Amino acid sequence: MKKFFVLLCAVSLFACKHKSGDYAKYTSDPLLYSKTVKRLNDVVLYNNFSPVVASRNYAYANIAAYECIVAGDSAYQSLSGQIKHLPQMPKSDKSKTIDYHLAALLSFVKVGNAVTFPEGVLMDYYDELKNGADSAGMPSDVLKNTVAFSDTIVATVMKWSKGDNYAKTRSAEKFTVRQEDGRWIPTPPMYAQGMEPHWCDIRPLALDSCSQFLPPAPPTYNMKDSNSAYCKELMEIKRTVENLTNEQKQIADFFDDNPFNLHVTGHVMYATKKFSPPGHWMNIVGIAAQKSGADFDKTVAAYTETSIALFDGFIACWKAKYLHNTVRPETVINKLLDPAWQPYIQTPPFPSYVSGHSVISSASAEVMSHYFGDNFSYRDSSEREFGIPDRSFKSFRDAAQEASWSRLYGGIHFRSDLEQGNLVGKKIGEYIVGKLRIQTNSQNQLSLNK
Structure with a gap:
């Protein structure tokens, strides 16, 4: 009986180690x-x-x-x-x-x-x-x-x-706010200090440096001449927000992607949260991978290269933001045109030029087009958990453009912020796709698009 028990234990141990x-x-x-x-x-x-x-x-x-x-x-x-x-x-x-x-x-x-x-x-x-x-x-x-x-x-x-x-930037000096026309200052309702002013010091992954794709300078601040490029862009924002269509509101809400939206009602303050822009694009990778039937390895590769585009896109964008340090539309409109005017979505706590959402969306779209095709249509369900209906897109670039223009509809960005942000993001995405060799030969590289 003892031998049988020992044998049974040995068999059980072997089965646990070698279970199939x-x-x-x-x-x-x-x-x-x-x-x-x-x-x-x-x-x-x-x-x-x-x-x-x-x-x-x-x-x-x-x-x-x-x-x-x-x-x-x-x-x-x-x-x-x-x-x-x-x-x-x-x-x-x-x-x-x-x-x-x-x-x-x-x-x-x-x-x-x-x-x-x-x-x-x-x-x-x-x-x-x-x-x-x-x-x-x-x-x-x-x-x-x-x-x-x-x-x-x-x-x-x-x-x-x-x-x-990264650790070094945690203890770097805070951003100095200067009360000068055209320069960024904190915006309501949070009036937070400039977010991550030293992010351009973070080591990029694929880019040579944070300055590799710097955009040209933005339109010069000029509110004295109603025909100046700056004044025309500002008035476009004001009129757009005051006359938003339901479709434009839906687009602004869908791509709001505010990770900490502060609500102030009298003495009561509370925050609501959504995915930030990179979180939204990570979700889109998953949607595309599932729809395309991508296997495990391709799915991981697509997430990885897109995340590299997001990371480098923000580094390049933040270099431009704190180099030019441009004021947000809300600040100028409240000061000079209408103190009661508010953007449709909340203004984030950092300078305006260029649009971060535009840069990282266009960069991601280039990488994802490389993996899943130029005309990959999909339905984005990322915002359902926040009570926001799905939106459908003909391609990733189509989605990136809509994400960019959502910032104009939201009243938080100038047209030049968006147009130059799109160009910077596209260049970054194309650069990453061209530089990184994810698969070991050209034939396999081409197969990513199939």
């Missing part, structure tokens, strides 16, 4: 990756990360996931040596069985957890992914090997991330 099952159906589901990105998106939303900081969170987490894909799929090429200072990635032990898709998921979560707060906010979900793989039949040794490999990627990416000057 089609666990790849679980770990290789591209929708699971999109759901994982959404988990980070929710953390960013509920913890009030600014749009520029959010872009950093998405970029590092996706890069870590992508490097796991590279280790398991020879069709994809490492970003090491292609983006700023990224070292060679650790090699996996080919004698051990590793599930590279699970490694990508775990790496995304662990890096996402490390670059956000509160501490440990994503680790319950990390355990949920591991338990899901275990329940789907992943042998214990494969799970152990996968976690160990993921940890090497995470450690490398996190060490590299610390050299991007």
